[in-house]
Amino acid sequence: MKVTLISIPVRDQEKALRFYTEKLGFIKKLDTPLEGGNRWLTLVSPEWQDGPELLLEPAPNHFEPCKVYQDALMKAGFPYTQFDVEDVQHEHDRLIELGVEFSMKPTQMGTVKVAVFNDTCGNNIQLVEEL
Structure with missing residues (x-):
């Protein structure tokens, strides 16, 4: 068994597509109406194009419990998911230059360094960087 698809809830698929490709650097893999x-809209990492796909899922627009959950996580400041990077400080600085807003600057926590940003999609x- 292996993970091939990871879903992230978004309220505007087109806005999410722009953010995740233009700011984060993901590559569009599938875009099926x-x-x-709605669209079956998946992205992949340019560093691991055969790895898991990230599905930009419009569930909050159609399934109220998903919207409630997404809102609760956002209000509490909890991340929905995490992306591993080689250098958190470098990614933070790069994304700040692109206008991305961080709620947590790079912070060492034991054997990792973490930072948290708003994806503008809820x-x-x-x-996360492993040290």
Whole structure:
């Protein structure tokens, strides 16, 4: 068994696509139209194009419990998911230059360094560097 798809809830797929490709550097893999103007929209890391796909899931627009959960995580400041990076400080500085807002600057916590940013699509995302 292996993980091939990771879903992240977004309220605007087009806005999320721009953020995740233009700011974070992900590559669009699949973009298939679905009913109701939704899309099966997946991205991959340019560093691991055969790795897990990130699905930009419009569930908060159609499933109230997903919206409630997403809102609760955001209000509490908890990350929805995390992305591993080689150098958190470098990624933080690069993303700040692109206008990304961080709620937690790079901080060492034991054997990792973490930072948390707002993806502008309803989620906090945590960056993690193993030290």
